[in-house]
Amino acid sequence: MTIKALLRQPYLPGLPLGDYLDQIGKRFPDFGRVLWFDRKGAAEALAGLSATTNEFETNDDDGRGDSYRRAQLNRMIRARGMRTLFTLAAGVPDMESIPPGWTLLDLLGGDGLLARVFASMAPRPHHAVITSDMAGHMVAAALHAGLPAIRQQAQFLFMRDESVDAALLAYGTHHIAPEDRLGVCQEAARVLRPGGRLVLHDFEAGAPAALWFSEVVHRYSRAGHSYHHFTAAEMAGHLKLSGLGSVLVRRVYDPLVIRGGSAAEARNLLADYLFDMYGLTGLAFPQTSLDDLRQTVWKLAQYHFAHSAKYAPDDAGPEWKREPVVYRDGAEWVAEIPRVALVAVGEK
Ligand SMILES: C[S@@+](CC[C@H](N)C(=O)[O-])C[C@H]1O[C@@H](n2cnc3c(N)ncnc32)[C@H](O)[C@@H]1O
Structure with a gap:
């Protein structure tokens, strides 16, 4: 596909790729510089993106998108766990120690909740968190809220090697099919700068929070919830096979x-x-x-x-x-x- 044809591809609701790139270049020039939509395989990944929908893409008639976004209005409910994830991603003891200019790619970012929570906690507010998600409506909502955001599947990122300081896979990692998980971690590792950190978060298979999903959410939600949660061994194995070192798996209080x-x-x-x-x-x-x-x-x-x-x-x-x-x-x-x-x- 020619670049011209690529730029005309539908990308976000009502917005072709070319217009999205113009917007990002003007509003978030640093982020614009690391975008890589002419990467080999990008045209196929873009086509796949438009063809794929998940429960978060949709509204209350047939999915979970609208009610989910409504719940997000009360944004500090999960803030305690998020704070821990931010500090683990930056490798620092507290939010005050996160250096200016540090960037985190939130790979299952939804409508930008973590970016907003980060901004409310950071001592020097700046656009540290880049929201990334496969659902067009989620990404459109994040952009609308003034956040840098990109629509992409975690399996194939439209971003250059070594372009962020940290990457986060959290609050929904079990939605990634087991056979795709290693590839997703390898993609995340690719975009990390040397010394950067990948943080992988889930509710452990068999633990109460995972049972809440299988016994309650699966039974009573319209979309169901039949996903395999991670084990500690799976997490550690994927990070090591993605070429990452100093791998540590721990339990984090996330109420x-x-x-x-x-x-x-x-x-x-x-x-x-x-x-x-x-x-x-x-x-x-x-x-x-x-x-x-x-x-x-x-x-x-x-x-x-x-x-x-x-x-x-x-x-x-x-x-x-x-x-x-x-x-x-x-x-x-x-x-x-x-x-x-x-x-x-x-x-x-
Ligand atoms: C449970 S939501 C979490 C959103 C946000 N991080 C939060 O905590 O509120 C999971 C998000 O992951 C996205 N998602 C699921 N699988 C994905 C994939 N393979 N690539 C990119 N996004 C994905 C969904 O579209 C959804 O917005």
């Missing part, structure tokens, strides 16, 4: 936390979040009251996120709550659902 003016308000807000985030429409019958629905969701969370014998007491650090709780913090009430993630880090 859902929400605040309210009363105990009931905090608990209801978290139940609503779970309902929207996971699209649990199968729990809502026409005769179900909102109150009953919230209680059902909360009870399911209490059952599935209770302490698991899989973990030793100190596995997820001192903050780890052993079951969903609602507690007072000064004038506010906090509802917290404990999740323990499995996180691997490797260095180029």
